[in-house]
Amino acid sequence: MRIRLDLGIASTRAWNSVPAAVQIVVAVVASYAFSHYVLGHSVPLLSITVVISSLGFGRDARPRRVFDSVVGILIGILFSEVLFTLLGSGVWQLALILFLTLIVARFTSPSAAFAAAAGIQSMMVMLLPNPDGGVLTRSVDGLVGGVIALLVTALIPRDPRAIARRDAGRLLSTLAESFDALLDGLRSGDEPAASLAVERLRRTQPLVDDWNTSLDSAISISRISPFLRRHLPALRHQARVLQGLDLAARHLRVIDRRVSFLVRDGVPRPELAELLGGIARGIEVLGASIDEPARADEAAAILAEIAPRLHPESIVPxxxxTETIIVLLARPLVVDLLVAAGRPADEARALLPEV
Structure with a gap:
């Protein structure tokens, strides 16, 4: 069973990597063809390695990240070529050039990947035979690869929306599972169920971070790609939903810890279960609005119906x-979700009753 599971995960990973692989292959062919056939460089190795290193298979495919990688690589190539011309070749020259390249790269950027890329390319300059066109030929090849990597990012982009949707689905699924356990704990006074919800909610922050990275990448690519720019409004809506669900997960972690302590007495609390069940329904519909933005109004309507009831005397007279605190903690949660659904913050707060 584990082998089948591993094969399934590996197959999914390979299939999801097809767009990135196609993008890298197209960029490599284009950079090689330009350097070899247009510029006449017999072995334009660095034009290829720059493309592969800067594009890669990482989740973060933002043009800025690609640009930073390209700049780091070009710094490594140019800096090492200048030092190689001045100092010549040898073991101590290799060590000195690598050290200086890494220090300059770390001074230029805080990114560890930036410094690593610069160091790798500087070592290729030191170890490869001099090209026919002179030492600086490799800098030209690197520049060609960098420019084509940036052009391909804009003109043949990966579909970053699919990754963002998958990340959103993982977070929504975890929140739904957490709500199920939380509501079971409240309905039956089951402390282990409430504790299970706490454990599940602790897993939400890495999921939020993954979604934030992939969504930021999708928005950045869509801004520069003429083929994806029309998706910007939907992506910005998704960013608003992400912000709301991030805050919701934080609120729920606090609420769930309170509930876990509260139900240790084994007493069912159906009123609180009904309240949080309504909020769970609002989150479910809000999540569905990622694919159907019109459903954001439906989510707002569900939450707007809950907000005026958020007074302890209305829910648990x-x-x-210990029980009224749960109701009070639900107030900022509902406000944040209403904002995520498109309601102005002042309007959302105005729906709450005076306490």
């Missing part, structure tokens, strides 16, 4: 403080 004459209840102890």
């Amino acid at each position: 004459d209840a102890p403080v």
